Amino acid sequence: MSLTHSPPTLTISQNFWRYAIPSIAAMMVTGLYQIVDGIFVGHYVGYQGLAAINMAWPITYLLSGLGLMIGIGGGTLISIARGENNPQHAQHALNHAVLLIAAVSVMALMLFVHFGETLLTIQGANHTIKALALQYVQSFGWAAFVTIFAGAIPMLIRNDDSPKIATGLLIAGALTNIVLDYLFIGIFKWQLQGAAVATIIAQAVTVIGGIIYFYSSRSPLTIHLTTKNIQFNYCWKILSLGSSVLIMYLYASFVVALHNYQFMKYGTELTVGAFAIVGYMMTLYYLVAEGIAEGMQPPVSYYYGAKQSQNINKTIQLAIKVTIIAGIAWFALLYSFPRTLIGFFNSGNAALTTEAVGGIQLHLFAMFLDGLIVLATVYFMAVDKAGKALVISVSNMLVQLPFLYFLPQWLGVNGVWLSMPLSTILLSLFVLPMVWHDLQQRNKVTPSMPPATI
Numbered sequence: 001m002s003l004t005h006s007p008p009t010l011t012i013s014q015n016f017w018r019y020a021i022p023s024i025a026a027m028m029v030t031g032l033y034q035i036v037d038g039i040f041v042g043h044y045v046g047y048q049g050l051a052a053i054n055m056a057w058p059i060t061y062l063l064s065g066l067g068l069m070i071g072i073g074g075g076t077l078i079s080i081a082r083g084e085n086n087p088q089h090a091q092h093a094l095n096h097a098v099l100l101i102a103a104v105s106v107m108a109l110m111l112f113v114h115f116g117e118t119l120l121t122i123q124g125a126n127h128t129i130k131a132l133a134l135q136y137v138q139s140f141g142w143a144a145f146v147t148i149f150a151g152a153i154p155m156l157i158r159n160d161d162s163p164k165i166a167t168g169l170l171i172a173g174a175l176t177n178i179v180l181d182y183l184f185i186g187i188f189k190w191q192l193q194g195a196a197v198a199t200i201i202a203q204a205v206t207v208i209g210g211i212i213y214f215y216s217s218r219s220p221l222t223i224h225l226t227t228k229n230i231q232f233n234y235c236w237k238i239l240s241l242g243s244s245v246l247i248m249y250l251y252a253s254f255v256v257a258l259h260n261y262q263f264m265k266y267g268t269e270l271t272v273g274a275f276a277i278v279g280y281m282m283t284l285y286y287l288v289a290e291g292i293a294e295g296m297q298p299p300v301s302y303y304y305g306a307k308q309s310q311n312i313n314k315t316i317q318l319a320i321k322v323t324i325i326a327g328i329a330w331f332a333l334l335y336s337f338p339r340t341l342i343g344f345f346n347s348g349n350a351a352l353t354t355e356a357v358g359g360i361q362l363h364l365f366a367m368f369l370d371g372l373i374v375l376a377t378v379y380f381m382a383v384d385k386a387g388k389a390l391v392i393s394v395s396n397m398l399v400q401l402p403f404l405y406f407l408p409q410w411l412g413v414n415g416v417w418l419s420m421p422l423s424t425i426l427l428s429l430f431v432l433p434m435v436w437h438d439l440q441q442r443n444k445v446t447p448s449m450p451p452a453t454i
Helices: 012-044 047-084 087-122 127-142 144-159 163-187 191-214 232-266 269-306 309-336 338-342 350-363 367-382 386-398 400-411 413-445
Strands: none
Touching: 012 047, 012 144, 012 163, 012 191, 012 269, 012 309, 047 087, 047 127, 047 144, 047 191, 047 232, 047 269, 047 367, 087 127, 087 144, 087 232, 127 144, 127 191, 144 163, 144 191, 144 269, 163 191, 232 269, 232 367, 232 386, 232 400, 232 413, 269 309, 269 350, 269 367, 309 338, 309 350, 309 367, 309 413, 338 350, 350 413, 367 386, 367 413, 386 400, 386 413, 400 413
């Protein structure tokens, strides 16, 4: 069984874009689930619906993080096995990834059922917001297996050297979500429960398609949900490799939850609704940056397994350039046409628009640095340095705390908006030199390498 079924010789740039373009597209399509929900909720439920979904989001987002942790951890092992031309190890990685999906889903279900309402209360949700948000949270809790599997399976397919199929499955799910959002929210008036059910059914479409792929002739690997020959150290390896990604999702959930609490304390429900809109704007860039990072991961992991260090350096340098350009370009567009873009989520509330415009200007000016931090995290994970990746992810979360605590006391609502960009600037002063030092060390160890042969 051969694990390499791509062209025998490609340039560094071709290898990068071969994975990056489908990965960016896949992340953007994945983001459509959240963004389309926001568009329909904003127009049919209003700013209270936006505030509610923004308080539910930090909770439900954890399911996607768990799926991506398993998918990218198992996928990294699959890519390394491909670089080593070791099909047995690749199959072993897939088997353990599927087993982990099942086990983690059971734990997630118990968490959502018992603590969902408590997690909303902690964020400061009042009675109306809590009732709306709970519709969303409970629906995802009962469908935890589907959401986690939907997060993992595209990563496993992509690392099985089929990035276009992974993207196609995500597109099919996203299109399903758009149609069902209109049906359930716009026609049936199911509010946030309709948004949740639409997303879950759409994710099921992606999962079913992925299972079919692994049982088809397109893949040299096959899904086996079995406890036979289970090795707990292999499970731990998958979790440790993907743990930095989960921490990134925990970071995002934690920071959004803290912002929700502070906005309710220093502002109003309207402020939280505006924060939801600004969050959607940042999500569009964050997904691009994450797509670049995850598109970089398979070739970098392959080069690492094949001991082609110069190719690793050239790939990460290209990814950095693309991430910076994308971030600066998106902020320029947001700064130039904020009201037009906000209008996608607002049915005419002038106060909501004014609040969101100010939020964009204060909250998003340093977001390209956040993209570089995402890139650094995935880079260290791709070269089997999970410890460094984990340190960056944890630091990204902890550095927010003093800013979110002190700035609102001094500046009020504006201090809440400024907390994230200022903390991101501080963290980047430490993270970017870490990446540069690692690349320089790699050059010293291996001064010359053969051409790319992914």
